[in-house]
Amino acid sequence: MTSRTPTATQPQTGEAGHTGEEAVLDVGPVAHGGHCVARHEGRVVFVRHAIPGEKVRARLTDAGDGAKFWRADVVEVLEASPDRVEHFWRPADSLRAWSHGHPPVGGAEFGHITLARQRSLKADVLAEQLTRLAGFEQVPSVWTGGVEAVGETGDGGTGLGWRTRASFSVTPAGRLGMHAHRSDHIIPVREMPLASEAINALRLWDLDLQGVERVEVAAPANGSRPLVLLAPAPGTKEKRLRAIAADVPAEASVAAFDPLTGQVTQLRGRTWVQESAVGHEYRVTGEGFWQIHRDAPGTLVGAVTEFLEQGDFLHPGAVVADLYAGAGLFTAVLADAVGETGSVLSVEGAPGTSRDARKNLHSAAQVEVAQGRVERVLRQKPRNFDALLLDPPRAGAGKAVVGQLVESQPRAIAYVSCDPASFARDLGYFRRSGWQLTGLRAFDLYPHTHHLETVALLTPGP
Template sequence: MSPDTQTTSTGLELVVDVGPVAHGGHCVARHEGRVVFVRHGIPGERVRVRLTDAEEKAKFWRADVVEVLDASPDRVPHFWRTADSASSWAHGRPPVGGAELGHVSLRRQRSLKSEVLAEQLKRLAAVELSPDVEAVGPANAGETDDGGSGLGWRTRASFGVTQSGRLGMHAHRSDQVIPVQEMPLAVDGINALRLWDVDLQGIERVEVAAPANGSRPLVLLAPAPGTRAKRLNSILSQLPADVSVASYDPLKNETLQLRGRTWVQESAAGHDYRVTGAGFWQIHRDAPETLVGAVTGFLHDGGFLEPGAAVADLYAGAGLFTAPLADAVGETGSVLSVEGAPGTSRDARKNLHGSPQVEIVQGKVERVLRQRPRQFDALILDPPRAGAGKAVVSQLIDSKPRAIAYVSCDPSSFARDIGYFQQGGWQLAGLRAFDLYPHTHHLETVALLTPRG
């Protein structure tokens, strides 16, 4: 065993040099020829790591930084001790997930995300681009909008519950739930609930939504099998009276009212939206306005979005993009809204009931496009993390739109789909990237795609 390797009671520790950033929130290091995916490091650092996944025959290992031997100038004190790797492992436990870049300056975080996006585009789509990742949020003193501290932006948060009934969060790639007593990335409306003071025995998961417009928050409780109504009522009595509370069965996708309403009211781009408790909504408080502006900006500037146009909003959710599209095309145009989740599609019907030019269809995008073939001037595509996929991309190309605005939260599936579009004779005509998830490895992209030539 080399002098830079030592065995501890908690596992094997190695000293490695941290290499380039990779998609997924880690950097690449090597030990005796084996790849080690290191979390909580910065490229160029020399660190001691604790192996967290290290089967002898595995092609690669995973590890967390426990000590920084040669620090990057971009390293900053972590804002959250519970998510700080070195501090957490010093207390004998892993850090919670969800703030894996909290030790990196915000400016460097964005440059690392830019590197990841550029690498994915080059490898999966043969596109040579290095787009800047734009900050989103309040500006600090000066002329540059740098997103402020990168804290207090989450309007939605998901928590686990410890065996003793305390609010907690999972460690990365682990079933272990670690108690928490704050959520620095969340808006004040979530932290003000002080859920960590509530006895949550009988609950498996807790989902919270606190709209940025200040409307009534919603707490969703996912009870464990066999949890009695008496236990739910006990939890209800510990929560503020002005908060809506509902129970949620993720397997049946059923939401049952306990107090108040089972939905929240969101606002964006001059519209109000009803969003069912388990329905999708962008989690950064400024994300809806930012993404609507980017999408409509691309389409307006290209002359693809004008009165009388025929457009479609695919994976439309509760109608974030559908409503401003309806405004743009007017009553002489048409908007097809397609959403797979029944509850979310019902939300869209309520949100767009005053727009006769909007047709809302609930179903899988590929099925709806197959059953209702038509031509469009423009399409908006906002798929889940897995992306659209080759079959859907082929259907979109066959519908012969003049342009497609593609919104993505995953650079890997996004780059793969861009490759499919290029194979079908399309080109990447515009691209913007946004840091909608500060202190995490995630980013959001908005692309404009047009037929080549």
């Protein structure tokens, strides 16, 4: 059944099709991206804020007449799953938000589900991607089939307060906010429960941010000085940015940054943060990449080194490479493992982050830091690798890079991924090149979101 009555926020153009209408849906299986699959009048609907098995009333948020599928948000639960709980954050609660005439903020789309069921759903997504995209007939036996909890000791099992980095938008009125999913609509916020106490304590929502389009915050888990990055709107003068910086609490450094070039300009204090992990210190400048869950660095490093050491691919004298190396999180640990008789090639494409890696690794003579595209550097610096480690961005490595990795003929490859779809796609490329999956673990490093992290070990086939 569909209601033809538009709400106050429904677009009034013919191009919107059925957008803004409501439909009663029987919710089917979870899908990659934070949705569940439902059907309405013969059409697939990807519905957010639902749980498989529920019956819901949903608002169609993207429902053009010519679209292959529609999107929707739950506005009322007619038959609830036993795994449904009250959402911990009002701006992200679809039921509350739409009752006030606007969509919920993104970034906590699983907050209405128990943590145990969240992990079960994430495992279902990974399993589906492995069979559909990687070409397995069934879930590979090297994986337990589960997604492992991380950080429960620190958060008391709530899944809150784990983010050491957070990204915000700014409303037209100059207030801190966040975007709704797939929308230009910005909703003001006055807390971020997934963020650490150090980020929330800055109370950036109390500031007048007019002249700024985006705010990035990094607050290292080691308690060192936070960094607030301001992305200015076109035409904003430095004087205005310095006025905003003066209102940021004194315990934080403040800098301006250009999201397109990555250029960072000091406004107060440092333009970088000092991170600590696995016995090493790391300088990370501006927007430079760092794992956002406070326990992610140790968790991922532990999984990678365990896989490589068990297969004797990582040992004193080994020749290894860290690809998409960032500021050198994995590189430093690999350097420890191979010792002075081994070598580590550390490859990062972003110039600023590569400069951080050089600073962080300057005392490790066995490390060579190379800035550039992974496939180009591997062609220019061929070696007899014992192991390659790659931790690519969400888009994955891609066919060309996988081809170059295979051509390098390492004894093993450790693949760290934050996206099950791109990982499964790349795994399919490896398998078609004769490689096999010999180890796989999945971690819940992003509680209350649909994201998960995987660590895989790949070896050449017999």
